[in-house]
Amino acid sequence: MRELTGSAGAGAAAVGVYCGALAWHRTWPFGAPMRGGTVLAEQVVPLQTHLWDVLRGQGGDLLVNWDSGYGVPFLPDLATDLLNPCDWPGLLLPRDQQALGLFLGVLLALGLGTGLMAHFLGRLAAGPVAVRGLLAVGYGLCAWVLVAGVGRPAWLWGLVALPLLGLAFDRCLRRTGWPLGALAVAVCWLGDFYTAATASLGAGLVLVLRLLVARSRWRERLRALLRALAMAAVGIAAAAPLLWVTFEAGRAGQPAAVVHPVAPGLTDYLGQLLPGGLAARALPDVFVGVPALLLVAALPFNRRVRLRERVAWPLALALVAASFVWRPSILLWHVSTAPEGNPYRSTFVLSGLLTMAAWVCLARRPRLPALAGGALLVALLAALVDARGSTRPISWGLLGAGVPLAVLAVPALAGAARQRRVALAVLGGVVLVGSGWAAGSVLVQRDRRAGSGPVPSAGALRAARAALLAAGPRWPAGRADPGPHVFTGNDPMLFGAQGGGYRSDYLPARTAQALHALGAGWLLQGRQTSSFADPVGQALFGVTASLGGDLTVRRAPALPLVTVQRSAAPADQSSLWARQQAVLGATVYQVPPLVPGGGPAPTDHGSSGWSLPTTPDGGPGTELTGRCTPGRAAFLYAPYLAGAVSWPGGSLAADGQQNATALPVLALGPVPADGVVRVTVRVGLATQVPARPFGCLDQGALAAAVAAGRASGSSRPTVSGHTVSAVLPHGSSGTAGLSVPAVPGWRCGVDGGAPRSAGQTPAGLLAVPLGTGADRLECAFRQPGLAPGLRVAAGAGAVWLLVAAWTWWRRRARPGLPG
Structure with a gap:
């Protein structure tokens, strides 16, 4: 129980310090509104809001998002941004409070990751949980969390995954609980596969390091390594549906700019170890607090630690630090793909390893000479990085106060009870005050560099949403398009409407190209599409109500979701105007x-x-x-x-x-x-x-063309989750066109016939040949990669059940054996 309460206390302390730093500097949600232009505001909050709708039967299902891009797959976005279990409780809040729900998820992930790290440190070396908890607070409030993690809540699952995977692999060393460890690996990879992949590399490195310095026989070490590999294989295979789906979605997605980072200079890199600063350009964010920095520096001088550990841990830290700036190893950390955006998104692993190395030193109670040697190294580091761009006056204040206090407090932890209590209080003050001060400094610098102003108020959003959704017929009889994207690039999801605006890491290339070819704008090299701003484009996609830049609602007749074109004449693609007229079927x-x-x-x-x-x-x-x-x-x-x-x-x-x-x-x-x-x-x-x-x-010609299209198209389309069905005029022939981009995965059939892969029009929209005559059309979306992924996961589940049953039988037959 003491272990549980101590670890929980460490998590609560990290959460309290983080909230205190936000409140002190009046950063959202404690005062200032959320800033726009960030991934959190532009992408994650709308996705979470859409998931809120889906769970209540609105806007599609887990396979298709009908709100965005005029119909796009949703499962890749779900797998990438919305499966962090810490974010799920926020879905119980009202729809317009999902940003707050995500913030609560950040706090939960931060606290859980800190608590698990405090517990895992006890597996590395025995020691009081209160002392372990103080080092874990530095891990929970490391620079990576403050700069990258809190802005992308899914990534914070990596903060949890690293110690959780360490605990799972620890079971391989102790030869106990293999099924539970494999289950932990699966949970990590399902929560966020990206950070889980990097956390797996970090936890695997720690396991290899522990095996190298262990005193056991080499045969036992090899068996432990094989158990860990099998555990990882089964756990990762259980997450195969999401991995396969995102792989296929990435292949079909709009290409993005690839980042080729310039390796930082040595002093710039070393400056990142000091607390409180934020570099002007992208650099690995690794600081974990002054006490941890001091203890890592003192590790080589601590003679109470075995020589092989004093050599192995600093060498591992140096190799990992170097791997973040060497291109071949950067690809390894990014799962063999070129990084997009911030190339140092995996550096929480280095922060975790620094925390572990600090505990290896502290658990062996370093004497004053060892700490003096560490303090000398820290002073040398400070001298080397003086006046570097990432250092601030606060960095020198934290070092000047924190290092002497830590040097005095650490030896006293091995003294009498009263000395231990005083030393623990002093060390706690250094950690909590220093972490809060450093966190506040970094958060303020981060917000100052944000390019956009605050997002519009929730009240303005609610009023605009109500006016738009009340203006026209309900989907699928017509689309209500938020249009100008006043709030975010994902306004359709934020409104619960049906527009062309969509920003995603998995935006299908066919969607981007189809909308662009018909006159919609895009940003981010096509990874953010916009709604149509012209009446013909809106008519083609069934937009009967749209929002203007001044938040006024515009109404207009539009084509139905399913139209029928009997002419097979080749379409003119020479200009935008010709392409729009070809889809419309009239000259306007x-x-x-x-x-x-x-x-x-x-x-x-x-x-x-x-x-x-x-x-x-x-x-x-x-x-x-x-x-x-x-x-x-x-x-x-x-x-x-x-x-x-x-x-x-x-x-x-x-x-x-x-x-x-x-x-x-x-x-x-x-x-x-x-x-x-x-x-x-x-x-x-x-x-x-x-x-x-x-x-x-000619607006009259457009009105006539729309009326003709409504007369020959389906008057009763039905959309249910990931299916579309439509009743056509009796004996319709030619080609049925759907105002939906032809992304891979759509299969259609007519009059109950066998479904086939849907075709596409020259403009990139879904097209279904009707033959000599048809009365009904049915289409369904099948997510590419889901079926083979489920088969792999089923195989992994069967292996897990066999091993679990075998373990249970052995424990019953021979009670003395480990689990």
Whole structure:
């Protein structure tokens, strides 16, 4: 019981210090609102909100997310961001409190990881749980947690997984509880496979290190290693459904930029060991507090620790630290894939190893000479990294106060009872005050560097959501699209509506390309798509109600979810306007040729478009014109245009960039009485526009085309979870088109026939041949990779049951044997 309460106390202390640091600096949720632009606000909170809806039968099921991207797979997002068990209690909170629910999940993961580390340290070496708990607090509040972990709650499962896997592998050394250890491995990998993979490497390294320094015979060590390998294999295989699904989703996903990190200088890297600082560029975040740093430095001088341990632990730390900045080993930590975003997302493993090494030293009660040697090394480290970018005045304050107090307190832990209590109080003060101070400093620096302001209030979101969802027919009779993404890049999930906005690590490439080809914008090289901003794009995807930039609701008729096209004529793909008309099945645009006006002349590259030169300082911009019928609605499509764009009645700072940022269709207003559409562009660096950038819409023709599409399409589509069914006009022939991107996994059939893999239109939407006549259409989504993954997991489950039964039988037959 003392072990349990001590470990729980360590977890509670870490949570209390973290909350205290947030409250002291008035950081969300203690004062200031959550900042926008972060992964937490833009991606995780909307996903958690969507899961809240799914668990209550809204927005699809675990296979298909009907809210985002006009229909995308949901299981990869679930596996990557939403399976941390610590986040699940937050789903009991109201829908608009899911951000708070995730924060509570962060606290639970932080406390659980700290408590498990306190317990695991006791398996490395015996010692009081209160002292172990103080070192575990430094692990729970390490730099990685503060900089990376709390912003991506799923990753915090790695904080739990590292000590939990260490405890599982410890059972292999003690020859007990193999089935329970395999179950722990499976739980770790199911909670978050990414951090579990890196935690498995770290825990495996600790196991090998313990085997190397053990006094047992080599045969026994080899058996322990084989037991651990078998345990890991069965546990990882149990998570095969998620691993296979995410692997297939990654292959089908929109490619992202690959990070090629520049190896940091030695002094920059060493500076990361000091508490309280935050580097201006991406560096491994590894500090674990002043006492742990002192004890790691004192380990080589502590003669009470066996020589092989004094050599093995520092060598292991050096090798792991070097592996985070050497490209081949970086790929190993990232499971053989090139890192995206922060390349040092696995450094919590090094923080854990530092904590373990510190305990190996402290458990053997280092004498004053050993601590003096450690203090000298820390002083040398401080001198080497003085004035480095990551160090702050707080770093020197924490070192100046913490090192002397720790040097005095640690030897007293081996004294009389009164001395031990005083020493424990002093060491506790150094850890708790120092960790809180350092955490507050890092959190403030992190928030200052956040690029965006606070997210809009929950009240504004609730009002806009209510107005939008009440404006049109309920899905699937029509889509309600949040449109401008005022709140996040995942507004459709946040609203519980059905839009094109979607930001995800697994955004299907077919979704990104289909929406882009029809005029929707994108960001992050296509890993964040936007809703359609033009009436034709909205009509094609059944958007009957949309939200404007000023949060006013726009209503318009739109095509049904399922339409029928009888013509098999080849579609014109020469321009956006032609592609939209091909899907619509009618001519609604007048597409004039571009005519250069005044200013620097653009260069015509034929069908490739026009390049616009740099505008001279103080000179006029390049004028682009086109002639259309007066009164029509004029639009501009120049997805990669970069510059200051102006036209009669409006202006825009365009920031398009080839492949990275694509602008949506831009409304220019009605064509004036002279019939000339004019746009002036002031360009900093040379930019480009398509060959036919202007389109002039006949709104009457659009209304007629929509009415015709509704008459020939399905009037009664039904969407249930991951299936779509529709009753068609009797004897329909040609091709049924669904306003859903044709991502891999869709299978369709007509009139009860055998389902087959769905085809796609030239624009990238689902298409189903109807033959000579059909009355009913059925489609269902089958997640690629799920079926083979389930078969592997079933095999792992069978092996686990056999081993568990064998263990139970042996214990009954021979009670003296270990489990």
